[in-house]
Amino acid sequence: MIKNFIKNPYLAIFFDILVIFSLSVFVYLARPIATSKVVFIPKGGVGEIISYLANRNFNVGPVDRYAIYLIGRPQSGWIDMQGGELARIDFLKRLTTAKAAMTQITLIPGETRIVFLNQIASELNLDAKILNEQYEALAPLPDGFLTPNTYKIPLGISERHLAYYLVNSSKKAHEELARKIYGEFDEKRWFKILTIASVIQKEAANEAEMPTVASVIYNRLNKGMRLQMDGTLNYGVYSHEAVTAERIRTDMSEFNTYLNDGLPPTPVCAVSIAAIKAAINPANTEFLYFVLDRKTGKHKFAKTLAEHNQNVAAQR
Known part of the structure; x- marks a missing residue:
């Protein structure tokens, strides 16, 4: 079986591509993402959320959209990201699990x-x-x-x-x-x-x-x-x-x-x-003046200065 696999060049090429792809995904998901301690995530689809984060200078892109589909659904609201740098896979996981x-x-x-x-x-x-x-x-x-x-x-x-x-x-x-x-x-x-x-x-x-x-x-x-x-x-x-x-x-x-x-x-x-x-x-x-009536806690309003002065004098 193994000899047949080795002798089959197409299977060998496919295997090599699969290994390279897997290693690339692993390396990509291990890369750090700088983040604040908490991040606000609006309601919306996965694509909208990735675009929202990208517009706010988070280093995310189309690949992360598909990665999230495999991890779970992002939450909306404030997410506790711990701050500093997180591996990309940990960053994406926290989007789906870590409410602040x-x-x-x-x-x-x-x-x-x-x-x-x-x-x-x-x-x-x-x-x-x-x-x-x-x-x-x-x-x-x-x-x-x-x-x-x-x-x-x-x-x-x-x-x-x-x-x-x-x-x-x-x-x-x-x-x-x-x-x-x-x-x-x-x-x-x-x-x-x-x-x-x-x-x-x-x-x-x-x-x-x-x-x-x-x-x-x-x-x-x-x-x-x-x-x-x-x-x-x-x-x-x-x-x-x-x-x-x-x-x-x-x-x-x-x-x-x-x-x-x-x-x-x-x-x-x-x-x-x-x-x-x-x-x-x-x-x-036609009111032009008012003064606080300390007994009622409300104001007395007046149209003229003379009337207003009377209201003020009453408070003394």
Whole structure:
């Protein structure tokens, strides 16, 4: 039998080709692939997933598509890849088996980007400076772009991947909401709405007040009056600081609407859908002023300065 095999040149050639092919596959699957600790995999077919990874600089190609078919079906979501370098076969196996441990982070309406990112950096043992730098490199707005939500985040995610995930999730949410309301996503118009909504978010005592607060903003702008609203000074690291008379005098930033005309240059915080709706559809009022009623926790609105002064005096 063996003699016949050796004497048959076609069988010998086939055997040689099979050996060479097997060795090539073994060598190929043993090659290392550089990877981060966790990798996000979208839902889709094997070909789509391989293309997704290739577009994100993973060294994968058509051969890996067929290799995965033999191993199993890739999972969607965050995958724990351990990080560093993995043999190609181990990388492909982990795509089918290794779900990452998850945690949750929540961004509430009214919070500023830097306070939120610093907080989650502390919770996830990340570098807050790098996380903020990565956000600034990716986001079109310094604040107010991240959408309030509870995000599921894999433990071990890097600063770059977290920033990318948060920014892209928010971008998708903004575009979907804008198209639902306007039928299109006009970035300039939408960002102005976010800026107005952020002032509403900082100033309104509750959602029910938001359309009325919005009307005051538009009424003052239409009359050429400065907004003179404390909430615009709760930007950035000042998110939770009380706005004092000294702060109003000394803050020379563009966010000081006591010293500057018009709106702040950008949103001052994350905004809720309710605040966005109020910015788009303000109440129809003649109010120009409001002051917080400490007894009710709501605002008293006024059409004239004299009426407003009476409301302020009542709080003293």
